[in-house]
Structure formats: structure tokens, C-alpha cells
Amino acid sequence: MSITLTSPSYKRIYVWEIPVRLFHWLNAASLIVLMATGYLIGHPATLSHSAEAYQQYWFGNVRFIHFVAGYVFMLNLLIRFYWGLVGNRYARLRTFFPKTKAEIRELWEVLRVDIFEFDRTAHPTVGHNQLASLSYLILFVFSVFQIATGFGLYAAMSDGWVASLFGWVVPVLGGDGATRVWHHGAMWFFVLFTLVHIYIVAYHDYVEGRGTTSSMVGGWKFEREDVLDRKD
Amino acid sequence: MTDPSIWGIMAQKGYSRRDFLQFCTYAAALSGLQSNAVAEVAQQFTTKPRPPVVWLHFQECTCCSESFIRASHPIVADVLLDTLSLDYTETLQAAAGHQAEACLHETMRDHHGDYILLVEGSVPMSADGVYCTIGGRSAEDILKEAAEGAAAIVAWGSCASNGCIQAARPNPTNATPIHKILNRPVINVPGCPPIADVMTGVVTHLLVYGRAPELDSRGRPRSFYGRRVHDTCYRRPYYDAGLFVASWDDENARRGYCLYKMGCRGPVTYNACGVTKWNEGTSFPIQSGHGCIGCSEAGFWDNGPFYQHLAAFPGFGIEATADKVGTVATVATAGALGAHAVWTNVRKHKAIKATIDESVNVTSDS
Numbered sequence: 001m002s003i004t005l006t007s008p009s010y011k012r013i014y015v016w017e018i019p020v021r022l023f024h025w026l027n028a029a030s031l032i033v034l035m036a037t038g039y040l041i042g043h044p045a046t047l048s049h050s051a052e053a054y055q056q057y058w059f060g061n062v063r064f065i066h067f068v069a070g071y072v073f074m075l076n077l078l079i080r081f082y083w084g085l086v087g088n089r090y091a092r093l094r095t096f097f098p099k100t101k102a103e104i105r106e107l108w109e110v111l112r113v114d115i116f117e118f119d120r121t122a123h124p125t126v127g128h129n130q131l132a133s134l135s136y137l138i139l140f141v142f143s144v145f146q147i148a149t150g151f152g153l154y155a156a157m158s159d160g161w162v163a164s165l166f167g168w169v170v171p172v173l174g175g176d177g178a179t180r181v182w183h184h185g186a187m188w189f190f191v192l193f194t195l196v197h198i199y200i201v202a203y204h205d206y207v208e209g210r211g212t213t214s215s216m217v218g219g220w221k222f223e224r225e226d227v228l229d230r231k232d
Numbered sequence: 233m234t235d236p237s238i239w240g241i242m243a244q245k246g247y248s249r250r251d252f253l254q255f256c257t258y259a260a261a262l263s264g265l266q267s268n269a270v271a272e273v274a275q276q277f278t279t280k281p282r283p284p285v286v287w288l289h290f291q292e293c294t295c296c297s298e299s300f301i302r303a304s305h306p307i308v309a310d311v312l313l314d315t316l317s318l319d320y321t322e323t324l325q326a327a328a329g330h331q332a333e334a335c336l337h338e339t340m341r342d343h344h345g346d347y348i349l350l351v352e353g354s355v356p357m358s359a360d361g362v363y364c365t366i367g368g369r370s371a372e373d374i375l376k377e378a379a380e381g382a383a384a385i386v387a388w389g390s391c392a393s394n395g396c397i398q399a400a401r402p403n404p405t406n407a408t409p410i411h412k413i414l415n416r417p418v419i420n421v422p423g424c425p426p427i428a429d430v431m432t433g434v435v436t437h438l439l440v441y442g443r444a445p446e447l448d449s450r451g452r453p454r455s456f457y458g459r460r461v462h463d464t465c466y467r468r469p470y471y472d473a474g475l476f477v478a479s480w481d482d483e484n485a486r487r488g489y490c491l492y493k494m495g496c497r498g499p500v501t502y503n504a505c506g507v508t509k510w511n512e513g514t515s516f517p518i519q520s521g522h523g524c525i526g527c528s529e530a531g532f533w534d535n536g537p538f539y540q541h542l543a544a545f546p547g548f549g550i551e552a553t554a555d556k557v558g559t560v561a562t563v564a565t566a567g568a569l570g571a572h573a574v575w576t577n578v579r580k581h582k583a584i585k586a587t588i589d590e591s592v593n594v595t596s597d598s
Contacts, residue, residue, distance in 0.1 A: 042555070043493075043541075043555075044476055044492070044493060045474070046476050046493065047474055047476075053475060055473075057473060058473070058474040059472055059474030060472035060473070060474075117572075117575060117579040120579055120580060120582055120583060121580075121583050122580065122583045156460055156463075157463075167449070171450055174530055174531050175500065175529045175530045175531060175532075176499070176529070177497060177500040177501075177526055177532070177535045181542065181554065184542060184555075185545065185554035185557075185558070188555075188558030188561060188562070191558065191562055192562060192565050195565055195566060195569065196569065199572070199573070206584070207576065207584055208587070209587045
């Protein structure tokens with residue numbers, strides 16, 4: 001049994017730039033607000049109150065918060081798409097699409113090593129690994145879908161031009177009722193995504209010990225020098 | 233010989249000029265016109281010959297006709313049924329069989345390009361249209377022939393506008409709304425049935441202006457379908473205040489709170505029910521304590537159950553909503569992640585241990 005006597009040296013890599021980190025946390029915050037208020041809009045609590053209607057406005061406020069968070073969510077995503085054109089190599093939009101043979105091989109590799117764990121070793125990557133990238137691509141697709149259906153529904157009650165841009169979505173999906181069902185159903189994707197995402201981040205940090213979690217705060221990840229040499 | 237005007241026929245029937253002007257005012261209001269348009273309405277009804285009207289019936293239940301003959305103002309019904317005289321409508325005309333068919337063809341021939349075509353019911357498109365034939369001809373044939381020479385085409389009710397109940401899944405006859413069959417603009421007046429006063433309003437607009445009222449992207453007159461039932465509902469303040477009925481027999485139902493949680497489709501339904509109301513402005517479903525079922529919306533029959541806020545999730549039975557499916561998926565995912573965490577500690581034990589062993593021991597004095 002060989003025991004490593006010298007610990008490998010690590011290099012610090014600035015992976016996530018400030019716009020990426022800001023996007024991440026603003027996205028997380030707006031998603032949590034949107035899910036909470038959205039769920040309440042679908043399942044409002046029944047308050048038995050002798051109060052007259054004018055004395056409270058809580059449901060109106062919940063809807064208002066949902067609409068504001070929807071704007072934040074959309075603008076934030078637009079800025080992220082922009083940064084995907086001008087940001088560093090880890091922020092680029094093309095990293096979200098597995099294209100080359102090597103990238104597709106890595107996709108299978110991550111499934112083999114990290115998800116099904118056929119392999120007993122760890123398999124670190126510097127930026128997003130290919131499977132993670134794919135999950136974010138799906139997240140973006142669902143985000144755009146939620147923005148389109150959400151603002152489509154909002155168009156009926158808004159004079160704003162932003163909402164009216166999405167007015168066409170409602171007839172395509174078969175009316176407000178059907179659109180509402182789609183919008184509500186797609187919310188569950190974000191619940192599942194959040195669960196899996198948080199778990200997988202914890203998993204990588206736990207198995208690889210390279211600061212995966214804190215990288216989204218400070219931007220830094222760590223990579224073994226020998227691994228970097230092999231890649232470059 | 234030119235046909236007499238509406239006023240001409242009313243005068244024959246013994247209506248006074250005052251009755252006539254009253255009717256004109258009413259008709260103008262119903263069409264959503266301003267009060268200064270009353271003069272124009274009266275002018276048109278006095279001078280224009282009455283336009284011939286053909287009313288076709290296909291896959292329908294005649295509730296649109298039933299609604300129409302109950303229009304608020306007696307003269308409205310009188311004019312539109314007797315005076316305006318539907319040249320062809322199977323349900324109400326005296327003629328039958330060959331006589332009726334001859335009457336239809338006479339109108340289409342003599343008034344080619346002038347008559348108003350009103351269509352009630354959807355058109356079955358599967359099996360060459362055998363599911364609805366009249367006089368040995370398919371509904372599609374009859375519709376296309378009648379549409380060819382029509383000055384304007386109105387789709388009465390949800391059947392003709394969006395297929396309604398017979399187009400509900402699995403739609404065995406392939407019931408199709410007429411705007412998908414005809415290659416020209418159709419005025420959609422959805423509802424099961426549409427409100428009588430909305431129907432007369434649309435017809436009045438056609439008679440007065442000779443063209444369609446302003447329509448939205450789905451071909452519906454904006455003045456009647458521009459707002460959701462929710463936006464004109466008198467219970468709306470309870471919605472914003474978050475005061476909801478939770479069951480049909482609770483205290484909140486007695487107080488008349490919002491029926492949102494009881495599956496009311498008011499927030500997703502475009503119609504004038506809250507304003508025009510039904511049966512001479514007596515009431516509308518929500519006022520009677522029942523939620524809106526969204527009958528004027530496309531596919532409303534498939535978006536059930538009616539007494540549930542969230543529609544059934546397709547493929548999982550009517551009991552399963554997106555939330556039930558989502559909850560099961562979430563619990564299953566959480567379980568899978570827990571299992572993965574345990575499995576990671578088994579499979580990756582060596583790798584994790586190696587990582588820990590790599591850790592540099594820092595002594596306090598170094």
C-alpha cells in the first residue's frame with residue numbers, strides 16, 4: 001500500500017467573475033421568492049376574518065411581490081446572457097452546450113464517476129463540468145419558459161410593454177387557463193433543480209475538497225498542479 | 233324591389249317612432265357605441281334595407297339560439313328575429329326539408345356578397361364529415377358554400393369559435409372551429425352560450441357600420457371580450473384582500489367571499505358576464521354563488537375539474553394536479569439524493585480518505 005508523503009500542490013484559479021456570482025445569488029433569491037409567492041398564489045391560505053376587505057390587501061401584496069421578483073429574475077437572466085458573450089472562458093454561453101467529442105466523453109465520464117459512481121475515484125473539473133453545464137442549459141430553457149408564460153399571463157393585467165411582448169404566448173398554449181397550468185407545473189422543475197443542485201455542490205466539496213461551495217462567494221477554485229499540467 | 237329598412241318593417245308592425253329610437257339607443261349601447269352614435273344607428277336603420285341573415289347550425293346544442301331569443305330588450309329580439317328575419321335557420325324557421333334548402337339557396341344567390349352568415353356549432357372534419365350532414369351534404373361543404381358569398385361571418389358560441397365540448401379530448405369527430413376551416417376573417421363570439429346582449433351587440437354593429445367591430449388577436453370583439461370576468465367581478469376586492477371561500481358551506485361562502493379557491497375560472501376567462509350579466513341583467517354565475525367555469529375559453533372542458541383551482545395533470549388521472557405529481561417527484565428526488573450520499577461514503581471512501589491524508593498538518597509553532 002503506497003502512502004503519499006508529499007501533499008500535492010494546488011493552484012488558485014479565479015473561475016467565477018463578479019457578474020456570474022451576482023447573477024447566481026440574485027437568481028437564487030428571486031427564485032426562492034418566486035416559488036414561495038407563486039405557491040401562495042396557487043394555494044392561498046384561507047383567512048376567516050370579520051374584517052372588511054379594505055382592511056387588508058395581503059393577496060394583492062403577494063402577487064405584487066411575485067411580479068417584481070419576475071422582473072428581477074428576467075433582467076438578471078438577460079444580464080447573464082450578455083455576460084455569456086463577454087465574460088471569461090468559464091462564463092461563456094458556449095460552455096453550456098456539449099458539442100465536441102471530448103465534451104460529450106466528459107459528460108459520460110461525470111455520469112460514470114459522480115452520479116452512478118461506477119468509479120471509485122474523484123473526477124474534478126475547473127469550471128462547470130459538462131453534466132452541470134447541461135443542467136444549467138435546461139435551467140435556462142425553463143427560466144425562459146417561465147418568463148414567457150408568466151409575463152404572458154401578466155399581460156392581461158399590465159399596461160407595461162414588457163408584459164405585452166409576451167401576449168402571444170397565451171393563445172399558443174391554449175388560453176390563460178392552460179398557460180397558468182403550464183406556469184404552475186414548470187415551477188416544480190425549479191424545486192427539483194434546487195434540491196439536486198445544492199446536494200451536488202455539497203457532494204463535490206465533500207469528495208474533492210477544492211472549495212466548490214465557496215467559489216460562488218469568492219470566485220476561487222483550487223486545482224492540483226499536476227492535473228492542470230496534464231490539461232494544458 | 234328593394235327590401236324595406238328595419239324602421240320600415242317596425243312601422244308596418246305598429247311600433248311608434250319613439251319605440252324605434254328607444255331601440256336604437258339600446259342597440260347603440262349594446263354595441264359599446266357612444267351616445268352620439270345613436271343618431272347614426274337610427275339613420276342606418278331607417279335608410280338601409282334590412283340585410284339578409286343566414287344562420288347555420290352544425291354540431292351544437294342550440295343554447296346559442298336559446299340565449300339569443302332572450303335578449304334583454306323585447307324589440308331587439310323582435311327586430312332580429314321577426315323584422316330582421318332570419319332567412320334561414322333550421323331551428324326557428326317555418327319551412328322545412330326541400331323548402332328550407334330552397335330558401336337558403338335563394339338567399340345565397342339573390343344576396344350574394346351581402347348577407348350576414350351566422351354559424352352556430354363546430355364542423356366535424358374526420359371521416360369526410362359524416363358526423364354532421366344536412367340534406368345529404370357535410371357541414372364543411374355547406375359552410376364553405378355559404379361563406380363564399382357572405383359579407384361577414386360570425387361564429388356563435390364556443391362550438392363555432394373554439395370547438396367547445398365536442399372538441400374536448402379525444403375529440404372523436406375532429407370537431408373544428410370554423411375559423412380554422414375558412415380562409416377569411418371570422419368574428420368569434422365564444423361562450424356556452426354567449427350572452428344574448430353580446431350577440432345582439434355584435435349583430436347591431438354589423439348592421440350599423442357594415443363591418444366587424446374591433447377584434448382581438450383571437451377574433452373576439454374587444455368591447456365584450458377585452459377584460460377578464462375577474463376584472464369586472466364584484467367580488468374582486470375579496471380576492472385582493474385574500475378573503476376566500478374554502479368550502480361551499482362555510483361562513484366565507486355565506487359572506488360572499490372570492491371563489492378563487494373553489495376553482496373559479498374568472499381570472500383566466502375573457503367575457504362580459506360581470507358587466508352585462510344574464511337574463512336582462514339579473515345575475516351571473518359568481519353572483520349566484522357559483523364559480524365561473526370559463527365556458528368562453530378555448531378548451532375549457534379539458535381544463536377541469538371545475539371545482540378545483542389547478543387543472544388535472546395530463547396523463548395522471550383527474551385527481552392528480554401538477555402539485556401532487558411535483559410533491560411525489562420532490563420526495564422521490566430527496567430520497568434518491570439521500571441514498572446517493574450514503575452510497576458516496578461507501579464507494580468513494582478511499583478517495584475521500586486519500587484527500588484527508590493529503591491534508592498538511594500544521595503545528596502550532598511552525
